[in-house]
Amino acid sequence: MSDYLIGDIQGCFDSLQALLKKIKFSTDKDRLFFLGDVVNRGDKSLTTLRFIKDLGDNAKMVLGNHDFHLLACSLGGLKPNSKDTFVDILKAEDRHLLIDFLLQQPLVIKHKEVLLVHAGIPPSWGENTVFKQSSIVEQHLQSNDVGAFINNMYDNRPYTWSNDLNEMDACRYTINACMRMRFCKADDTLEFDHKMNYDAAPEGFKAWFLHDNRVLKETDIFFGHWSTLSKVGQTHVYPMDQGCAWGGRLSVIRLEDRQNFSVNC
Numbered sequence: 538m539s540d541y542l543i544g545d546i547q548g549c550f551d552s553l554q555a556l557l558k559k560i561k562f563s564t565d566k567d568r569l570f571f572l573g574d575v576v577n578r579g580d581k582s583l584t585t586l587r588f589i590k591d592l593g594d595n596a597k598m599v600l601g602n603h604d605f606h607l608l609a610c611s612l613g614g615l616k617p618n619s620k621d622t623f624v625d626i627l628k629a630e631d632r633h634l635l636i637d638f639l640l641q642q643p644l645v646i647k648h649k650e651v652l653l654v655h656a657g658i659p660p661s662w663g664e665n666t667v668f669k670q671s672s673i674v675e676q677h678l679q680s681n682d683v684g685a686f687i688n689n690m691y692d693n694r695p696y697t698w699s700n701d702l703n704e705m706d707a708c709r710y711t712i713n714a715c716m717r718m719r720f721c722k723a724d725d726t727l728e729f730d731h732k733m734n735y736d737a738a739p740e741g742f743k744a745w746f747l748h749d750n751r752v753l754k755e756t757d758i759f760f761g762h763w764s765t766l767s768k769v770g771q772t773h774v775y776p777m778d779q780g781c782a783w784g785g786r787l788s789v790i791r792l793e794d795r796q797n798f799s800v801n802c
């Protein structure tokens with residue numbers, strides 16, 4: 538039995554299949570953990586999402602910003618933009634089942650002492666805060682007012698975390714941190730404009746995983762989202778998005794021995 542952690546697929550179903558062939562994936566003995574952004578930008582979002590859903594107990598995933606954007610377009614009344622390639626899902630016969638499946642997915646997974654998240658975890662957050670805040674968001678995603686909730690989540694504010702935030706502000710910060718963050722300040726302040734490598738941080742900011750005061754710096758964290766990140770040379774930090782949707786690579790890491798496998802996209 539092996540557990541494989543897979544970076545952002547973004548609808549690149551053919552690359553995913555090539556990768557699964559390479560690792561000789563078997564539903565009898567293996568489990569796949571997807572690090573979010575399973576849809577959008579690639580050409581087979583619908584096929585990809587159906588495939589992951591149909592894997593049942595053989596697959597788990599965390600939500601990424603593109604997955605969340607699909608939810609907003611399906612439930613929150615947002616219109617897909619010209620770059621979005623998941624319109625096939627919105628028109629599919631089984632769209633309700635697929636959207637319901639996404640709504641059941643967590644923001645963060647703890648599995649065998651490692652954490653899986655799409656973007657990152659703010660410096661001041663320990664595990665208690667991570668799971669307290671993410672579970673509040675997950676409860677809203679599984680509630681009857683999910684459309685209104687998602688509409689209310691589409692904003693960059695509040696930029697900074699505080700224990701005193703009201704529930705909706707705390708949810709918005711949690712979603713933005715776990716699904717969108719790249720750079721932040723040591724005091725948890727987020728920013729969303731910079732997308733290049735960690736050495737191109739805006740003034741006063743660092744990659745979220747480079748802050749010395751980070752509570753979870755001894756915990757192995759696997760994440761996607763940041764395709765422009767080159768070797769970070771940081772222990773306990775595993776960036777897994779190698780830009781499959783941009784002609785890069787799709788990669789997977791086998792948890793037990795930390796071996797990497799990848800395919801060209």
Ligand SMILES: [Mn+2]
Nearest residue numbers: 574601602762
């Ligand atoms: Mn992303």
